[in-house]
Structures are given as C-alpha cells and as structure tokens.
C-alpha cells in the first residue's frame with residue numbers, strides 16, 4: 001500500500017458470518033466451547049479475497065457470555081485460535097461485556113470499529129461491515145461504515161439496505177462497489 005493511500009477495512013461479525021450460530025431456545029446464540037464451534041465453509045477464501053483487494057479484515061464480536069460466567073475466556077481464546085488459523089483475519093476483537101457494563105465496545109455501539117480505526121488509521125467511510133443482526137447494522141451506521149446483512153431465518157425483520165445470501169455474495173458486493 002503506497003504512502004497516502006486510503007486504508008480501508010472490512011469488519012466481520014463472527015457468529016452467523018464466520019461460524020454458524022447455535023440455536024438456544026429458538027434464538028441464535030454464540031458457541032460456548034470448541035465442541036460447538038465450527039468454521040463456515042469457504043470463510044477463509046472470502047477473507048483472502050478481501051485481503052488481496054487491500055482491505056484490512058477485522059473480526060468484531062460481542063461475547064457477553066464471558067461476563068455472564070457462561071463462557072470461560074480461555075475457551076473463547078481457544079475458539080479464536082481456530083478462527084485465526086482457519087480464516088486468517090488481520091485481527092480479532094471481542095467485547096466481553098454485558099449491557100449493564102455500559103461499555104463503549106458492545107455492539108450496537110461502534111467502539112470496536114472506531115478504536116480499530118484510531119489505532120490503524122482506517123478510513124471508516126471507505127470501509128464495510130458484514131453481519132447478521134441489527135446490532136451489527138446499527139454499529140456500522142454509528143461508525144459511518146457501510147453495512148451488508150447476511151440473510152437468515154432469524155433476521156427477516158432487520159432493516160438493511162444491503163442484504164445478501166452469504167459471505168461470498170457480501171464479498172462480491174464489496175469488491176464491486178469498492
């Protein structure tokens with residue numbers, strides 16, 4: 001990347017994007033251990049396409065089960081080693097908090113995006129987020145990032161101006177629009 005060139009990122013939600021969600025009581029939820037964690041087929045190829053096009057790829061994931069005592073942080077870190085090796089993002093950021101912590105990082109707040117942008121000199125207006133829930137879309141809006149929603153049975157009610165079938169289609173759209 002040349003001097004003065006704009007630095008762009010694609011922020012990727014984790015659950016429902018890079019790994020399948022776990023359904024609990026009819027709602028999409030996060031895996032609570034390696035035994036529930038698997039990578040979405042082809043996710044590594046799609047991340048490689050983005051990196052090849054010059055995007056910094058950053059995973060941004062809410063993991064409130066850490067704060068709730070339902071997910072040991074060591075187990076989360078073990079999942080993220082699998083994710084790092086199998087999918088190859090430039091960075092994995094997670095928010096371990098719950099609502100009552102009133103942190104700045106828990107989506108729909110934009111803190112994970114804005115902090116990464118500050119640290120890495122990323123132009124948010126030239127960046128994208130891919131997610132599967134309203135908190136993703138809202139965090140992107142608050143950060144001034146364009147959002148793409150991956151359609152699922154559980155997000156039919158989410159308002160999104162860009163809706164695609166899967167991660168491959170999201171990457172197609174991003175590479176087409178730049």
Ligand SMILES: [Mg+2]
Nearest residue numbers: 013015016132
């Ligand atoms: Mg998700």
